[in-house]
Amino acid sequence: MRLISRLFMGVLPAMACVAMTFPAYAQKAGALPQSMTLVVGYAPGGAADTVARAYAEQLRKDGAGIVIVENRPGASGRIGLNYVKDSKADGSTMYLVPSPLLTIFPLTYKAPGYNAETDLRAVATLVDIPTAIVTGASQPFDGMKDYVEWAKKNPAAVTSLGVATLGSSGHLGILAVNENHNMKIEPVAYRGASPMLIDVSSGVVSIGWDAVASMMPLYQAKKIKFLGVSGTSRLDALPEVRTLAEQGFPEFKAATSFYGIVVPAKTPENTIKVLEDAFLKASEAPALREQLAAKGLVMAPAKGQDMAKRARDELASWRPVVERTGIVMD
Structure with missing residues (x-):
């Protein structure tokens, strides 16, 4: 499946209004609306909300509109x-998309309600979302x-993995661990x-299993501890925590997701370019990076075309795992 030279994804909670104008960008493309909506597919709080609000504030500082x-x-x-894909294709409605909606759900859901290749256009990748297993x-x-x-x-102990999303990379990763290490760890949604x-x-x-960003408050309160992080390198925020791959669990190498921006498929090219420039410029702000x-x-800022290729490559890497486990979501 060719996923994405049109892809986007998003994450931003709660109704936060941030004033911004787009004067500089409007001179380039001349058609950005003065009011835009960044949709987040999750409730307020957590990693998605954090990213959305941080970018909204930085865009304001850079001189964007509302x-x-x-x-x-x-x-x-x-x-x-699905709300965003059916919205007016003029750049006024964007989605902060978590990558599994592009890289895993097309494989695991019988009817996800959208076609990642034909319904969406990718604007830019914003950040990587390291995930982790905690206890x-x-x-x-x-x-x-x-x-x-x-x-x-x-053997009599309960071995279970809590996940917020069935069909996620954490779910698929633990099924692969069960297969490769003769385990029976049961995913619990x-x-x-x-x-x-x-x-x-x-x-x-x-x-x-979830995003590291969602786990930090309880970790800092000493309620949980990290057993390992996804990807191939340790995190600056958690240098003492080994990667799962270091410990002999390569099943989670590709479990580092990303957040990106997508818009409806028929959004004009010049509008997409203006949005891409705005988000990439915001990504350069030192305060945003530190936050x-x-x-x-x-x-992990990247252009829309690079986001599309990454999603396509990750889709290909998860396909054999899905086929071996036979997981299908309704």
């Missing part, structure tokens, strides 16, 4: 995405390798990261 951050939660982000602070294991060894020595992490901290589920890095996010 940007409204609007939360449309539900269906693992698909309600917000309660009082649990007797300190890394993913320790957890697997503990589980094998305690929650309606969001917050209730899942509360159950992780209290031991209701043995481990949990997001402290939350466990990694700046």
